[in-house]
Amino acid sequence: MRSEIAQAEQAVRARTPPAAGKQARHVQQPCSRDPKTLRRFGHLTVPCLPGVRDGSHALSRFIERLDLTRRGRELTRISYFADSITSGDKITFTLRNRFQQAFGCGGPGYVAVYPLRPWHYHAQVGLTLSPGWRPYCPISHPSRDRRYGFGGIAIGHQGTGNTVKFQLKSAATSFDVVQIHFLRHPEGGAFAVVAGQKRVRVVETRGDKFREDFVRVPVPSGRELVLESVSGGVLRLNAVFLEKEGPGVVVDSISLTGARYENWSSLPADHLRAEVAARAPDLVAFQFGLNESDTGVEDNYRDLIIDFFTRMRATRPLSCLVVGPSDKVEKRNGRYRTLPVILEIARLQKEAALAAGCAWFDTLAAMGGETAIVSWYEHRPRLAMGDLTHITSDGGELMGNLIYHDLLLAVGSL
Incomplete structure (x- = not known):
């Protein structure tokens, strides 16, 4: 071969x-x-x-x-x-x-934001979630709106302090930009993009109606990225992609x-x-x-x-x-x-x-x-x-x- x-x-x-x-x-x-x-x-x-x-x-x-x-x-x-x-x-x-x-x-590309099964993982990126996130998936965790994001797995949370951490494994390909898909709606919360222990950007997801949106955020090359809820609204994350420009x-x-x-x-x-x-x-x-x-x-x-x-x-x-x-x-x-x-x-x-x-x-x-x-x-x-x-x-x-x-x-x- x-x-x-x-x-x-x-x-x-x-x-x-x-x-x-x-x-x-x-x-x-x-x-x-x-x-x-x-x-x-x-x-x-x-x-x-x-x-x-x-x-x-x-x-x-x-x-x-x-x-x-x-x-x-x-x-x-x-x-x-x-x-x-x-x-x-x-x-x-x-x-x-x-x-x-x-x-x-x-770069590594798409990383599922919730590990539905032990065998659901990216070979190059580790995923760690704080307690409190609710998964949405058409197979095992259906939602009434059927909006599961690009990869079919979304997560939701209300409140502050919840985190999703992405950490590169050894020999993984690096990334310098993160693309985050989320649901914008009237009760939307805000989340921070943290790289190198610094808040690179805060994203507000509140909007006048329910609609899909996304941001691309340049980040310092490193081994770790954290998304953290920073307001009391309802946060819905649909997908995350780690890539290079x-x-x-x-x-x-x-x-x-x-x-x-x-x-x-x-x-x-x-x-x-x-x-x-x-x-x-x-x-x-x-x-x-x-x-x-x-x-x-x-x-x-x-x-x-x-x-x-x-x-x-x-x-x-x-x-x-x-x-x-x-x-x-x-x-x-x-x-x-x-x-x-x-x-x-x-x-x-x-x-x-x-x-x-x-x-x-x-x-x-x-x-x-x-x-x-x-x-x-x-x-x-x-x-x-x-x-x-x-x-x-x-x-x-x-x-x-x-x-x-x-x-x-x-x-x-x-």
């Missing part, structure tokens, strides 16, 4: 980025000739954008932004949403390291155990629009399906995914990637078989992705095909757990490398 990745990175380095404000003509040719063109790179399929006549494809925005990063001008943001497959920063940790080593460090790449790891596409598609339209616009991702990747396999999928599953990504892409220019479900196996009569519902989910997700103008990564094929997770479990070190559903940290590294490799094949060719 190392040699294949090195070759893909070399191909990207050999590709000359277009001059500022211009696009390379070869980027547009295939889709301009035939809008039904599908380009394949390993296990990655890249369709043309539906209804767009300039020849753009599903990864155009991502590649254009990465070109600017390579020219030393901009930060490229990748936001990776998933269920428990990425818990503990699996897959995303590898993607972050790979992209940052190749294109520059953009750029150039470089930042990879957000957004993992919710038990989540499925329905949880994201059912968010209020204005909330989704505001959160995506504020974060401004250049590539959003979604990997779901394991939880849908427990209950089966609705008749409108394909249309639900198409509608969701259509709304996502209408928010701002971005590329989207649908990462198919990983293998999930059962044993019957002494023989292993991949659950038929996993195959059905993968088929529907692929159809939806291509129809919505998103790239598609065939995870099951990349793992080795049906029942491949059995071999992953038998491998030493183990790549999968004994439930033949979830992957280990080593498995996450391999899967992250597989996705990274195929993305680079596309970047170097399109």
Whole structure:
């Protein structure tokens, strides 16, 4: 895998980025000739954008932004949403390291503001909360307003003195700016941003109506950041991102155990629009399906995914990637078989992705095909757990490398 990745990175380095404000003509040719063109790179399929006549494809925005990063001008943001497959920063940790080593460090990215489960954590950032914070999450702590923030986990508190502390772990990438998403409302409180034991800024969240808002605060480079409530109002924090001003790449790891596409598609339209616009991702990747396999999928599953990504892409220019479900196996009569519902989910997700103008990564094929997770479990070190559903940290590294490799094949060719 190392040699294949090195070759893909070399191909990207050999590709000359277009001059500022211009696009390379070869980027547009295939889709301009035939809008039904599908380009394949390993296990990655890249369709043309539906209804767009300039020849753009599903990864155009991502590649254009990465070109600017390579020219030393901009930060490229990748936001990776998933269920428990990425818990503990699996897959995303590898993607972050790979992209940052190749294109520059953009910082740790998204950090969930509440540890819903012991395995919900960022590999590079520690999180410590004072008592009193109330979590909001569509899976286990629903709220009536359904405003859970960019990563699906928000926290609330009334009063002063409550803190959220972010501390870099050893060998973690540094950051020099923090972006904080919050809910502004008539009873809003205020919070202080503390870095290097100094109050860098106090943010007032009171407003005349309920609406999403955010601030970007430059902070001294250091190992620790604290958010502290400093007024008696009601404070609602929706998301926190630690990053560098750029150039470089930042990879957000957004993992919710038990989540499925329905949880994201059912968010209020204005909330989704505001959160995506504020974060401004250049590539959003979604990997779901394991939880849908427990209950089966609705008749409108394909249309639900198409509608969701259509709304996502209408928010701002971005590329989207649908990462198919990983293998999930059962044993019957002494023989292993991949659950038929996993195959059905993968088929529907692929159809939806291509129809919505998103790239598609065939995870099951990349793992080795049906029942491949059995071999992953038998491998030493183990790549999968004994439930033949979830992957280990080593498995996450391999899967992250597989996705990274195929993305680079596309970047170097399109």
